[in-house]
Amino acid sequence: MTRVLMYSPTRRADKGGVQRMMDDLERMLPDHDLSVRRMGPDETEETEGIAFHPTADATDEGTPTLAAIPKAASSAVNLAQVLRRERPDVVNIHFPTGVMSYFMGMRPFFKFKLLVSIHGGDVLRPTPQMKVHLPRFLRAADAITAVSQELAQTAQDYAPAIAPKLHYIPNGADADFWRPVDVPVIPGRIVSVGRLLTIKGFDLLIEAMKALPNAVAHIYGEGDERTKLQSQIDAAGLNARVVLKGHVSPDQLRTALSEAEVFAMPSRGEGMPLALIEALACGCPAVATDVGGIPDVLTQDAGRVVPRENVPALADALSEALSGAAHYTRQGARARAEAFSHTACYDQYAQLIHSLAARDQRGHAAE
Structure with missing residues (x-):
């Protein structure tokens, strides 16, 4: 079974669109022969996730400051321990920030593929320093997903070379759950x-x-x-x-x-x-x-x-x-x-993850 490690710097408890999409991926991807573990700043044994929360001065803007190097080193060791234990075939980063530099540094040692999923503010409204690092982060990804056409174009404007590995996959809702309830509409x-x-x-x-x-x-x-x-x-x-x-x-x-x-x-x-x-x-x-x-x-x-x-x-x-x-x-x-089915959305994610996992280290499909 293909192993996937999903990471986001946003807290699961925030309940925003990114977190809810990750909730759905975590729930639905196992139906596609994918084993999923989730990693983030507020994960606990209760959520069955993996806690990872590097200090802000070490990560948010890319390269750590001199004072932050010891903390960054500790975070790198922690991440290496997780990767050694989990052995993911694909790491899927949602809402990339400077934390991505840790994963980029670990990739040569653990041989995972890097899938970056962009959602909005990460690319449309980056901080000034993050804006400098963003083209490098996007180029480093083995594949990129964008939830809107505008977002995909903005990402490509930052790094034109990413076009062949950029995938537009819109968010989808569970139309079986999100359906009209038999209650009166309240005027106004x-x-x-x-x-x-x-x-x-x-x-x-x-x-x-x-x-x-x-x-x-x-x-x-x-x-x-x-x-x-x-x-x-x-x-x-x-x-x-x-x-x-x-x-x-x-x-x-x-x-x-x-x-x-x-x-x-x-x-x-x-x-x-x-x-x-x-x-x-x-x-x-x-x-x-x-x-x-x-x-x-x-x-x-x-x-x-x-x-x-x-x-x-x-x-x-x-x-x-x-x-x-x-x-x-x-x-x-x-x-x-109904045109934005969550089933169609997550089918596309599953297909992309399987195709990434099947590539050899040169980016070719495995024989």
Whole structure:
């Protein structure tokens, strides 16, 4: 059986799109004769993963500083011990950061193939120093997956030579689970989902709510911006109409999406937002900004795409959806989501991983 080690610097507990996609890969790839172990900063025996959390000054920006070298050496030893024990055929890094330099250094000794999966901010919004290292990291990969066409093109702009090993594999939702629940649609209900971060644009949705006096918005998720967003809600006097709901179970979220008249995604930047596909799968039409893979997903029979950071356009599109004047339907939303099947997505991942594992060290298919 082919052995896969999946690593991400993001915490499993953050419950963002990257983590949820990795959850699905971890669950589904074994059905394709792949043995999967997960590695990350908050893995424990309970999650059956492998903890690996190098210090930030040693890794986040590529080459360690002089003061960080002892810590970097310790992290390298820890990684070598894991690789010696697990003996992966393929290491799959999601959301590459400077930690990737450790894996690059270990590859000649442990002979694994390196699959890099890019998701959005890792390539679209790298730090200044990471931007310098990114072309080298991308060139070092044996294969690269990108969740949107925009992301694939941006990666290729950094390193044109990667084109032959770049694969567009959009995120997919489990349409068997994410389906309409038999509950009444609540007039005026808007639902939005995501980590509470500036990039997600929830401040723009709150601002747009001032122009929608008959609407109520429920925002699901947690993050560093919660206090700031709540202060904005308080200052605008919107406490009764904009509610930060926090994390809820998938069952509860599915019900919330089924009850909503419209799903809002006011993001300033995205890769291929799984939350959008899940909302559509629940039959909830969407209004979302023209970033990342959103235009690839949101066709006119499923919702409306609006310019990013344009509050009047966002408010107008939401008003249209709530008034019943929009041409898209709940049936159209569901049909569009079915084009982004998680089964098709993870079949492509499995095929790519098997093809990588079958290559010899010169990159040729094994005889």
